[in-house]
Amino acid sequence: xxxxxxxxxxxxxxxxxxxxxxxxxxxxxxxxxxxxxxxxxxxxxxxxxxxxxxxxxxxxxxxxxxxxxxxxxxxxxxxxxxxxxxxxxxxxxxxxxxxxxxxxxxxxxxxxxxxxxxxxxxxxxxxxxxxxxxxxxxxxxxxxxxxxxxxxxxxxxxxxxxxxxxxxxxxxxxxxxxxxxxxxxxxxxxxxxxxxxxxxxxxxxxxxxxxxxxxxxxxxxxxxxxxxxxxxxxxxxxxxxxxxxxxxxxxxxxxxxxxxxxxxxxxxxxxxxxxxxxxxxxxxxxxxxxxxxxxxxxxxxxxxxxxxxxxxxxxxxxxxxxxxxxxxxxxxxxxxxxxxxxxxxxxxxxxxxxxxxxxxxxxxxxxxxxxxxxxxxxxxxxxxxxxxxxxxxxxxxxxxxxxxxxxxxxxxxxxxxxxxxxxxxxxxxxxxxxxxxxxxxxxxxxxxxxxxxxxxxxxxxxxxxxxxxxxxxxxxxxxxxxxxxxxxxxxxxxxxxxxxxxxxxxxxxxxxxxxxxxxxxxxxxxxxxxxxxxxxxxxxxxxxxxxxxxxxxxxxxxxxxx
DNA sequence: TTCAAGACTTGACAGTAATAAT
DNA sequence: ATTATTACTGTCAAGTCTTGAA
Numbered sequence: 001x002x003x004x005x006x007x008x009x010x011x012x013x014x015x016x017x018x019x020x021x022x023x024x025x026x027x028x029x030x031x032x033x034x035x036x037x038x039x040x041x042x043x044x045x046x047x048x049x050x051x052x053x054x055x056x057x058x059x060x061x062x063x064x065x066x067x068x069x070x071x072x073x074x075x076x077x078x079x080x081x082x083x084x085x086x087x088x089x090x091x092x093x094x095x096x097x098x099x100x101x102x103x104x105x106x107x108x109x110x111x112x113x114x115x116x117x118x119x120x121x122x123x124x125x126x127x128x129x130x131x132x133x134x135x136x137x138x139x140x141x142x143x144x145x146x147x148x149x150x151x152x153x154x155x156x157x158x159x160x161x162x163x164x165x166x167x168x169x170x171x172x173x174x175x176x177x178x179x180x181x182x183x184x185x186x187x188x189x190x191x192x193x194x195x196x197x198x199x200x201x202x203x204x205x206x207x208x209x210x211x212x213x214x215x216x217x218x219x220x221x222x223x224x225x226x227x228x229x230x231x232x233x234x235x236x237x238x239x240x241x242x243x244x245x246x247x248x249x250x251x252x253x254x255x256x257x258x259x260x261x262x263x264x265x266x267x268x269x270x271x272x273x274x275x276x277x278x279x280x281x282x283x284x285x286x287x288x289x290x291x292x293x294x295x296x297x298x299x300x301x302x303x304x305x306x307x308x309x310x311x312x313x314x315x316x317x318x319x320x321x322x323x324x325x326x327x328x329x330x331x332x333x334x335x336x337x338x339x340x341x342x343x344x345x346x347x348x349x350x351x352x353x354x355x356x357x358x359x360x361x362x363x364x365x366x367x368x369x370x371x372x373x374x375x376x377x378x379x380x381x382x383x384x385x386x387x388x389x390x391x392x393x394x395x396x397x398x399x400x401x402x403x404x405x406x407x408x409x410x411x412x413x414x415x416x417x418x419x420x421x422x423x424x425x426x427x428x429x430x431x432x433x434x435x436x437x438x439x440x441x442x443x444x445x446x447x448x449x450x451x452x453x454x455x456x457x458x459x460x461x462x463x464x465x466x467x468x469x470x471x472x473x474x475x476x477x478x479x480x481x482x483x484x485x486x487x488x489x490x491x492x493x494x495x496x497x498x499x500x501x502x503x504x505x506x507x508x509x510x511x512x513x514x515x516x517x518x519x520x521x522x523x524x525x526x527x528x529x530x531x532x533x534x535x536x537x538x539x540x541x542x543x544x545x546x547x548x549x550x551x552x553x554x555x556x557x558x559x560x561x562x
Numbered sequence: 563t564t565c566a567a568g569a570c571t572t573g574a575c576a577g578t579a580a581t582a583a584t
Numbered sequence: 585a586t587t588a589t590t591a592c593t594g595t596c597a598a599g600t601c602t603t604g605a606a
Binding site: 237285430 | 564567571572573574579
Binding site: 148149151153158159160161164215217218220222285286287288290295296298300328329330331367368371382383384436440443542543544 | 589590591592593594595596597598599600601602
């Protein structure tokens with residue numbers, strides 16, 4: 001068994017690390033000559049670099065964002081950088097560019113890929129498997145571990161989320177000379193592709209990554225790291241939940257404290273206390289400040305602006321209602337109306353005084369001030385621990401409330417999903433309703449209707465069999481009654497299962513359960529629940545999830561308490 | 563104290579594989 | 585066997601938080 005503390009006391013993450021380096025994106029294959037690009041109605045042969053970037057645009061032609069001004073502007077600017085001087089002087093207006101033949105060509109290609117024979121598909125699959133076996137694993141401290149992302153991201157056009165100022169920019173191709181390799185000195189150093197060199201080979205065992213490079217859009221660093229099933233990720237995950245459990249022990253004290261701070265003479269303390277209240281009660285993210293113009297305009301708690309909240313002294317039958325409306329991570333909208341305590345409300349009014357809509361709500365606060373304060377309240381406490389804690393405790397409490405021991409397995413699973421859903425709603429984990437949602441809902445309803453008529457038929461048959469038996473009283477008719485009874489029972493079960501499915505799906509239309517399940521819910525709660533109610537763990541976690549949570553599946557007994 | 567760089571977690575979603583229905 | 589549907593996996597962007605230098 002591994003210890004709760006870090007494996008090494010000096011902050012090192014490993015002693016030995018050996019891997020084969022990353023897999024690069026396949027090189028660009030020029031268009032066949034018959035596929036033409038047209039400028040101003042006339043065919044024009046592009047140089048390979050310009051053509052490659054043009055194909056990125058052509059591949060996206062069906063997407064709405066290729067019509068957006070910013071996207072087009074950014075793309076065109078970066079595209080021109082790849083052109084020869086002649087191309088540059090000729091191609092001056094994106095609106096005169098016709099990529100449609102390229103687009104058609106790619107569609108045909110993807111159609112052809114779908115039409116491949118079984119053998120061809122099998123061959124590709126085997127090749128992928130070979131690459132996985134060769135590059136997808138590493139050795140870390142005597143263990144063979146799965147690597148998370150061993151393929152380098154291919155070049156393409158950047159599509160940020162939401163209203164991103166950099167959408168359409170060229171994400172450049174990553175070459176071996178861009179890559180920093182990290183491994184141990186005494187390992188076999190990965191070989192760069194023939195004729196190339198790595199940017200650097202280093203041996204830093206204070207970090208967990210195997211390779212890194214700097215991407216050109218934001219200038220941030222990207223990493224190759226291990227899969228969630230690895231020891232190093234698993235231990236970290238466990239640690240995260242243990243920190244959240246420590247918060248459970250002192251959360252009452254912290255709540256008392258911040259409520260007290262609502263009355264503080266100092267503005268910065270009041271702001272800190274109100275912000276913390278939101279983080280605790282609404283599971284808001286911390287909200288680091290962001291560089292303006294570099295990313296989409298999104299906020300979290302500390303970066304909320306005046307324009308993001310509205311105060312209603314009275315709304316319907318409630319008093320002191322705060323209405324939140326802002327774009328959070330990934331530009332997902334957060335909309336919520338909640339009644340708050342009078343003191344919070346009065347404080348908010350105070351914070352809003354003499355401010356413009358675009359001013360910060362908490363002008364005396366940022367995440368680093370808040371986290372410094374939290375650190376003093378509990379070792380290892382930061383804003384995000386509240387999200388983990390509230391998510392996990394909600395799951396545990398909802399499971400307790402919703403699960404009925406006498407329920408069938410599908411009913412219990414519906415309860416589990418509802419508990420999971422409560423968490424997803426708390427964390428505002430939304431998804432776009434699946435494109436085929438309405439249709440698939442209809443299909444399910446048809447199935448239910450069919451099943452219902454099957455049931456009534458079966459019931460009639462049972463009735464008939466019974467009266468038959470009453471008349472004859474022989475063995476054969478008795479058996480027939482039993483058969484029919486079983487048939488009815490079976491159909492009833494199937495019907496119930498379908499109805500459960502329909503309910504579950506309907507309630508889940510705009511809610512994404514995956515993120516909370518993977519990142520916020522202490523898996524030991526789920527494992528314990530499965531054990532307690534005799535639910536196979538496979539019903540809750542698929543294979544990947546079971547691998548990620550192997551530590552919890554090993555560890556938790558039916559009486560585990562978060 | 564501020565700032566940026568760095569390392570790591572969290573997040574929605576698209577493409578693909580697996581399974582079910584026809 | 586083929587097609588439709590669902591489940592899963594990989595992708596890669598966007599957060600959080602820490603650290604170290606100015």
